[in-house]
Amino acid sequence: MSDPTSMSSAAHVYKRLVPQPLRSAAAGTVPLRVRRKVKRGLARTLGRREARLHRRALRRVRKAEFGHSERRITAPDGRVGHIHTGLTIDLARRLDHDLVTFALDAADIPWFAVPALDDRRICLAVEQRDKGAVRRALRALMEEHTGYVVSVSPAKSDTETVPASHLKAWKHFGKAKVIRLTWLRTEPTENLWVGEDQGIEIEFWTVNTDLPQERLVGPRPNRVQRTVPSDALGIEIGLDRLSGYCDIDGDMDPTITLENFDIPRLEEITFPVDAVLLWQDATPWGEELLRAALRSLHQYAPWVDVVHVLAEAPVPGWLRADDRLDIVRAAPGAERALHQLPDLADHFLLLRPGALIGRPVRPFDYFSPHGATRPRRGPWNAEESFAPWTRAAYTATGRVTAHGYTAGPQPYRRDTLARLAAAGTTPPEPADGQRLPAVPGTHPMDGLVHHFGYVEGLADPSGEASVLLHAALPGIENRLERLLVRRDTQQIHLFGLGSEEAHRRGGTDAVHDFLRRYFPVASAFEHGEPEDPDTHS
Template sequence: MAGSPSIGSAGRVYRRIVPQPVRAVASSRVPPRVRRKVKRGLVRTLNRREARLHGRALRLVRKSDLVASERRTRTPDGRVGHVHSGLTAELARRLDHDLVTAALDAAGIAWFAVPALDDRRICLAVEQQDKGQVRRVLRALLEEHTGYVVSVSPSSDDTRMIPGSHLRAWKNYGKAKVVRITWLRTEPTENLWVGEEQGIEIEFWTVNNTLSYERLVGPRPNRVQRVVSRDAVGIEIGFDRLSGYCDIDGDKEPTVTLEQFDIPRLEEIAFPVDAVLLWEHPGPWGEELLRASLRSIHQYAPWTDVVHVVATAPVPDWLGGDEGRLSVVSAGAGADAHLQHVPEIAEHFILMRPGALLGRPVRPFDYFTPNGVTRPRRGRWTAEESLAPWTASAYSATGCAVTQVFAPGPQPYTCGVLNRLASTEAAAGPAVDGQTAPTLPGTHPGDGLVHHVAYASGLADPSGETTVVLHAALPGIGQPLRRLLVRRDTQHLQFFGLGSDEALGTGGSEAVISFLHRYFPVASPFEHGNSEDPDNHT
């Protein structure tokens, strides 16, 4: 199998250097034994040449300052993974980018970043004429830092299980217009895996000489334009300008693109977005919910500006650190109705009540439109919801009937809507404590009232993103928890009932806490004084 690519290459070389009439005569007059001998000689020559060029590329890669993982391991499906302490999706994205660009730079291959249509991945462009050299340097890189390669255009993932250092992994490379390089990364407990949906895509741009100046033409559409001048000026650009999932760069290293691509995305959010977490339940299970919420923000929403913990109970000793991004505010009961008065809070923020979590990477656009309108999550409409007391308050405040309810979990808020609601003097009414209630509560009155006022004022555009809601007392809760842990395909999670007698008595609360430890194994920078403190990692 290892020689099959060379045999195919030898056949192509043979057809290229021997004209068709000569091949036709040779096939009838030259003995098959002689023809086979010629082709075997071509195979040996190509193998020696490929080995020499691969060795040269490997030496260039090894001279580069590549970031090595702490150790290697095996993924659940048997592939090679890399272990990194404190791993996040953002860190994995930057590691992938730095590895590929360092290898291309070492080989002297020009590249630039492209604002791709898919926000999950960073895309780099190289010229088609460098395609052979790109393959050699990437294969050398994947030998030094084991990863995988697949063809994106045309789509073919039959090589996803073959390490990219093997020649077989590149069998689709000749026809590929776009390839994807991926590394599978995990943290020391190996509960969180990152990489399958990320990776670096490399596009091969062709040179067009039909006009008086040379142009580069991309192999597929992107967010800005498909044709650029070949002598365009390169500029530095932050990762957040290429992907909505990325952190606002600040002092982090930018990447390089062409000046024609320095155009805001249609869904780009230019204003800061804060996160507000309500802390209401002192005790072990309450602290675990708070810890998980902080970790979910750190892991899946690195673009949040400041995290405000609004506490109606004494805060845990371990909460602290990262003073530039963490604000702890003591408040009384009903503080969620007056969040616009939290010191230095941004106009736009995401409210996370106890048990609300992010389950996978999210963007600011998932919660707000570029003009500042909120995108609250709709819930399931039922007869009980239509008769809830908050619906009457919402009608009296706006004069509009309530026609939709809102799901638990992270929800977008604006201070402007809270101020508008305060001017109506409408009250949401008492809310059921979802963590001690024996059954699932309905729409939180505060969420329902705020989002209805915003919708009636043209300041909200409700969406239908699914939120998984579970009560800790659910019989057989272990099965849905295992499914969530394996799939990790849910954007929003909401847990209720961890403090209910039913959950505490049946072990449901312990099952949820164990799940949270495995789903969010990486400590956030807001935790200190415990064994998982990120500052304690060596």
Template sequence: MSDSPSMSSAAHVYKRLVPQPMRSAAASTVPGSVRRKVKRRIARTLSRREARLHLRALSRVRKADFGRSERRVRTPDGRVGHVHTGLTVDLARRLDHDLVTNALDAAEIPWFAVPALDDRRVCIAVEHRDKGAVRRALRALLEEHTGYVVSVSPGNNDTAMIPGSHVRAWKNYGKATVVRITWLRTEPTENHWVGEDQGIEIEFWTVNADLPHERLIGPRPNRVQRAVPRDALGVEIGFNRLCGYSDVDASLEPSITLEGFDIPRLEEIAFPVDVVLEWQHATPWGEELLRAALRSVHQYAPWIDVVHVVAQAPVPQWLHRGEHLTVTPGLLGAEHRLHRLPDLADHFLLLRPGALLGRPVRPFDYFTPHGSTRPRRGPWTAEESFSPWAGAAYAATGCTIGHGYAPGPQPHSTAILGRLDSTDAGALSPPDGQLHSVVPGTHPVDGLAHHIGYVAGLADLSGEASAALHAAHPHIGNHLERLLARRDSQQMHFFGLGSEAALSGDGTEAVLGFLRRYFPVASPFERQAPDHMDARP
């Protein structure tokens, strides 16, 4: 049967050992049964050899004893997953990286990280000559830590449901130049699964000896270059240089790359970004909105530097102040003066009550490398065009407005807010979105600040959409189940949790139940997770 180069097929070995003229002569003189018998013996010999090598690789993995999960569970589609308390997307990515690189190190296979085009996945490069050894090391790893393997180039995912410890999971490995190793991970409540769109991709680089100095040639483009000197020095590189979704944390162990790859990325954000959270409603549902906002930042934006809570009411007792969270008293309607907050970074995300991150985000999703904001554009209606903020924006800039701005987290800069504060347009009072009977339109501060920034060349509009829902919507349950099942909204905003219709119609409770299931992992900004967060729904 056909197999990977690490095992080789009997037919392949037969072709290598017997020259073409002899094979042609044998085809006409030697009975077919004899030829088949010879090939079966070769296949059995290769299988025994591969079994011995696999046991040796498995012994090395078990001896290393790394990357154990708390327990294994079945995923909703029947595959095997791993449970980790406090799991985040960034932690899962680092666990995957450490598993693969430790297995390669145990097998003494040289490797280096590559800044791949896809920011969601970490890419590891090895030489093509080590392809057989890599297969044995990874198959042994996936037997000890159940995961899955698919071919990326050429694309073929028909083995996605077969555990990587099975031989048939590697049937496409022989022709593959890039493969992906995936582990499915979850937290104890099994509400949040990570890994399906991540994983570690292994590239097989070939040696080019046409020049005096040998080079390694990559099988596909990356952010830097496809050809590097084979004798290039290895250097350390932080995860944030390999993946824009990762945290900038010098205390964590870096990866290894070649010196030619350690250069700034085109979309790399070098300046710090903070978050400003507004705390306004001292109610049980208001606390749940604040808790969910903190958890969304912790889960999906680990690169955030400091969270500033602007408190318009006494803060909850469970809020944990520290180096990365501050609490500052604030006045209602003073958002246009947020740039005066002490120690606030020049660039920050503003999350009003109900605004949440729903998927991993990068700094580049909200800012450009040279410091401009990338505000989220929203719909433009006749009602918006006659709103007070539209008139104030035109009066402040002399330029007309052609679009609104979406609810949810919005990027701001102190430079733009300083310009807004110097005008008379920043004091517009919007309705309270959590008490309003409908989803409000563009927030005046967003509309004014982003329009002023756009006219001044300090804002570059983004088209990413936000999911906005009112808790009193008659079919709110269906929308929430869809959001929970798909988890495809990069940002969300819930309104009306304090409205009479939502409180009397169980809409508020439906949203709170959704938040507990969508964000089950506690953030470091909480002193203690509530009991209902630890219970399986």
């Protein structure tokens, strides 16, 4: 029998060709065995046609030899995964997009990108009348590049473990208004898996002729509009305009959308954002923290424009300046004058030693579209209320503080720092968080700058949770393993790697192993041979 989910299945064709009155009459006059014989003959004919079309689509995919992984592997849940050296989440997203659009183009199926509600995924739209051709093209693609398909609308996830090259993976396709295609990808160490919460979604748009101008209607809302003219002009657009998680160089490899969707998103950040990393401890564990910070930006914040390393100590040999990395020699305490840093963007992230990004983030997670910073609130207690930074903040603004600010990557504005400096306000001298015996409270500079920005309308504190861990914490290995397995923490800050207690308990070594497993892919900022097995000593 032909596939019942196909738009040209025997049942579908039989109902389309034979009117309902005639089918009812035949049921009462034509013997059952005759009707079954006719249907079986029709099913065989359609099955041969479907197989021929599938082979044709498969030849087109194989001929292109596009997007092959280095090798296939079995994922922890038993599904098929693909290994790619140097894998990043953004690279996986672009590879998924290119695979699907290639298959649609090869089958001459028109499509356009849609600004979906979920920023993690790229959404493509095709017309409902091309649904059968879409299934054949994508099933052929999945036979060469093993992936998975589920129905998003209506939601049906029981096929998520069935390879999409199998017919039974498409059993909900006939009624689906939106489907999602996913590929599981990893790097050679298999510590980083990508694809489970990403993928490419395909919406089936219908043609509406009720109005004088023919229109296409989407099956669900999106961030711009659900209805567009059927003759709307197609234009190129960077993937970074469709997803806030994408690299800022998305316009170098654009996709196609309709001119009606070329509208700035509500949460879209249009100004450049840099990153500043402090390099203070020329020690093996200091190098590990610097390398991990660079890798976290490379993996989870590809939209960062230029990375500035503020070097208060000799930089490692594997770190060299290039177009996207600037090394600035500085004296201790230079972070209090970051607004004087040459060529620094007006908005930037400050990553002190131990501050890391733990999962994909967007510029909107740290800045509002009109430029205000969005620092994270921290715990508030008696010790915080009497801290030196609270007195400095009150002196600078005349307003008392009501909450602290947590550690981790910090969003900053140059003009906030410049206005504080012009007022003659200097943050209290901070202690080295990597040598303290416990996790510190609000960093004095963060507390003063963020409180000043809040009072002046330049900051809007948010409540996104962060994880702060001290390397001397008993049972640190279990805490780190939990972070590694879940990978759901946006901000991580590790303290105390230079403390005597952490070295004595083995916490420094445990953090080193955790960083190598959590960030296994070398960043674009590393040169030479950074993988030194002795760097954790």
